[in-house]
Amino acid sequence: MRSLSERVSNLSRRDRLVVIYLLGLGVLVAFYMIAYNIIMARLEGVNQSMFASFEFVVQTMTTTGYGQDSGIWSHPVTYLFVALTQISGIGIGFFTLRLIIIPLFTGAEVNLDNRLTPKQDHVIICEYRRDSAVLLDELQELGIDYVLISSDEENAQELSDQGYSAIHGSPQEASAFERASIDNAQMVITDAGDANVNTILTVRSVRSDIEILTLTDDSEMRDILPDTGADTVLSPHGVLGQRLAEKAISSINLDLTDTISLGGDLEVTEIPVHHGSRLIGSRIRESNIREETGANIIGAWIDGELQLPPDPDAIIHQNTVLLVTGGHDALESFSDFTRPVRTFRRHEDIIVAGYGEVGQTAEGILTEADIETTTIDVEDREGVDIVADAGSEEVLMKAGVENAGAIIVGLPDDSASLLTTVLARSLNEDIEILVRVSETDATRKALNAGADYVLSVPRVSARMVAKELRGEDVLAPASQIRLIQVPSDPFTGSTLAESGIYERTGCRVIAVEDETGLTGTVDPQRRFTGDERLTIVGTDEAVQQFLKQFDVSPMQEAKT
16 A cells, blocks of 8 residues: 555646645644644633634634634633634634635646656657547557646646646747656657748757657658757658558458467457458357367447447448458458458549648559559649549549549548548449548548548557557557456466456456467366466457456567
């Protein structure tokens, strides 16, 4: 158990001040109560209970009266003591008003620095422009401490009011990093756009040995930033474009390119159930997936909720995402099994709507795969086939949407993306629609509009940062599923059924490795010796709960 002083030291600066103030107030009231009780007994000859003395102190200090005992005082010391109590009550009232009441109930200026708890081995985030709350929630779920610096005072105030560790300041000023305790930090993450270079140079001037991770969507800056001082440069839009292109390729051929190897011949992947699939409308127990493909369904995203394991009676809908394990051939067979009953013809191409960083990356990968593309963008630039707004039925028809195998919607505006999705689905029921959205809340809207696969920029960005911080490979940048391998020590002598892993954390054991090798068929009655390695799957929150509940550390992460 931590001592009271340790608990107080872990509070924010302002909260520590409030706690110390309240404790001091309590000590002062107790002192006055005891002192007054003694004075009344010895100087005034009145024996009364401590409760009566307490009532006098409260009445006097709150200025609600001078106490019901005022008529019986005669000794000078008593009068002096009463006067002291009155004066201190007025002073304490003033400080209570200024320290607690005004900041709570008025718009009085609040120093956000005072809300920060002591930091150690944390990360400092500068000017994060991709929905800060998504990244900060990700870090909190992973148990990573942080301080966010925002030059937008209103944004910093809003995040701080929501409970996030955010302060207002300019990342181009050394003082902002000093206030964020850069001397104790492990990394600085900067997403300051054109000000990235200035920010990096500022960080290096304050602390030359700290690691700097920079996010940028400007392809021209990727080679410049490392020369400036960035240790790692991430391009979320590039990764997002690559993932959408890979999913588009997977929808038109039999090759799976985004599986994760668990060891041996065992792999795991997420496969969306596409529009027109034969599985739509069937229950998981009636799908015959294991019998026909050899793959095992270990989880499913149904109606936006992860089921581990899935309910056997759950009905598979369009856009359900199934989490499956098995050998590579089994997973490819399963991917083919979930596809609509149609054949991709060589004259079909893939439409890329939006030719920014996402579209250019996707188009490059598709070209390397020898797949014809038709690109649409409102800006006339090299590589654009049709200069027009993609959110037009006429434009999509001109791009050949009726015969296209897939369309990648990489538009920067979510409203335009949703409109393009609806139009594409209305013009071609069989087309695969893969969408990028800028706001996390737009993901479900895109799925409802007819998209088969959706990635949000905030989720992809947060995932990439988390991977760099924890060295983890997640199933996909936008997935909320984590895979970790842990020792079986905490469960020595017990069976999987007795371990309580799923009941207590929501995680599931999907593979066990021992001296005989790796197996994806886990017997619930198998008794662990402590020498096995368990592969655990779950959401970020569930995996974090597992690590805390059983006090274990990941041995390694699953590799793509």
